Amino acid sequence: MNQRIYDSRAQAVVDFSPLEAGRVGLYVCGPTVQSAPHIGHLRSALVYDQMRRWFAATGHDVTLIRNVTDIDDKILDNARIAQAERGSREEWWALAYRVERVFSAAYDAIGVLAPTYEPRATANIREMIELIELLIERGHAYPAADGSASVYFDTASWPEYGALTRQQRDQMEDAADSEPVGKRDPRDFALWKAHRDGEPVSAAWPSPWGPGRPGWHIECSAMATRYLGEEFDIHGGGLDLRFPHHENELAQSQAAGHAFARHWIHNGLVNTGGQKMSKSLGNSLFAEDLLAQARPIVLRYFLGSAHYRSVLEYSETSLAEAEAAFSRIEGFLARAAELPGFAEELAAPLAAPAADRLPEAFVAAMLDDFAIPQALAALHDAVRAGNSALADGDAQLAARHGVAVSRMLDVLGLNPRDSHWVAGSADTSTAESALGALVDDLLAQRIRARADKDFATSDAIRDRLLSAGIALEDTPNGPRWSLT
DSSP, rough: OEEEEEETTTTTEEEOOOSSSTEEEEEOOBBBBTTTOBBHHHHHHHHHHHHHHHHHHHHHHHEEEEEEOOOOOHHHHHHHHHHHHHHHOHHHHHHHHHHHHHHHHHHOOOOOOOSSBBBBBBGGHHHHHHHHHHHHHTTTTEEEOTTTSSSEEEEEGGGGTTTTTTTTTGGOOOOSSOOOOTSSSOEEEEEEEOOTTSHHHHGGGGOOOOOOEHHHHHHHHHHHHHHHEEEEHHHHHGGGIIIIHHHHHHHHHHHHOOOOEEEEEEEEEEEEETTOOOOOOOOBBBBHHHHHOOOOHHHHHHHSSSSSTTTTEEEETTHHHHHHHHHHHHHHHHHHHHSTHHHHHHOOOSSSSSGGSOOOHHHHHHHTOOOHHHHHHHHHHHHHHHHHHHHTTTTHHHHHHHHHHHHHHHHHHOOTTSSHHHHTSSSSSSSHHHHHHHHHEEEHHHHHHHHHHHHHHHHHHHHHHHTEEEEEEETEEEEEEEEO
């Protein structure tokens, strides 16, 4: 079975064949670093991390470019407001860099691999200017008629404008540029924004049209082309970016003569309490708060549990449910890891792509447009089968299921035995340490009671732990406990 993906432009699931066999070029729209990351940012980054890991598991060399928009109206506005209202002395560029580091830390916390490269908009101004010059030369862009340094894309000059979102130009909303003066048409969008009075001098760059800064859309076109070429495999981003951002990227890139992205992928958004998450509704869920409520690996499990194209529903019980589900996986894997043959099989070198040694149901799900819910179903089936084998005393079969579970978790970035999560768990909290000490003491009392054939006391200790949310399992190697 070939890899299948949903192409947003084609609005259909299609076969995916990379431009170059064995290599995948993936460009993902990264954050505008104006303020702290929220759950939507985490989900989007995780979606493309899952895809990247799967492509790698199927033997592909993946180049993932995720940009940082570090110059933008909102960044300048936030810095100005902080200076005026709170007496902050932080410059816009310092704010952008500080927030960028917060994003990077949040991504790292949930195990999102660092991109192959992460270009900043401010480091690619020359490429943007060159692209704008090419668009003017080809008759698809024009300097503002008011004599300012602004430059606009001429949407009327490009008959295919609207191809990505299947809209007619005369039905589109006006471009949301801050200063539409000098445009030929309100739907034309800014490629270069003239420096305005009151803006920091540091937020302007020289250009053939005068000092200014790039428009949002031209940034990604220039950076994607610089690092992946004029044609590449996949362009990804959140569903909210389809219009106008990605529509405008496609138009300006192809108007410049570049084939640009062969496929477009968009991840779904996040709902909280049945409503779309937004700052205006006051229901944003920030990464910092989520990471304080759940273990990072559990947060990753939850964020990656829905199909990437679907809406992810968050409720007050979401993280607790994810903790319970993932703890069942961890519990089985911990038991399987002690079985004969488990470590040896995992350590055996791979003679083929990792996907060749994964359960068929898991592989079929991932090949079918990265169907994570079905892939997780295959994972949980293996956990149940492994637990049944343990109950039947079939250590060999249980170990095989344990190896399969471990390999599936590797692909999903969820293996608790991976060095990323082991390192992250080194700072065990005082509360967790205290809990472990108390439970171990009760287990020692229970072992003594059973040795003395005092089964009433043994059962009482078991029931006491169970009532506190701690389940016991007696094994040939002694009792094990886990949170229910």
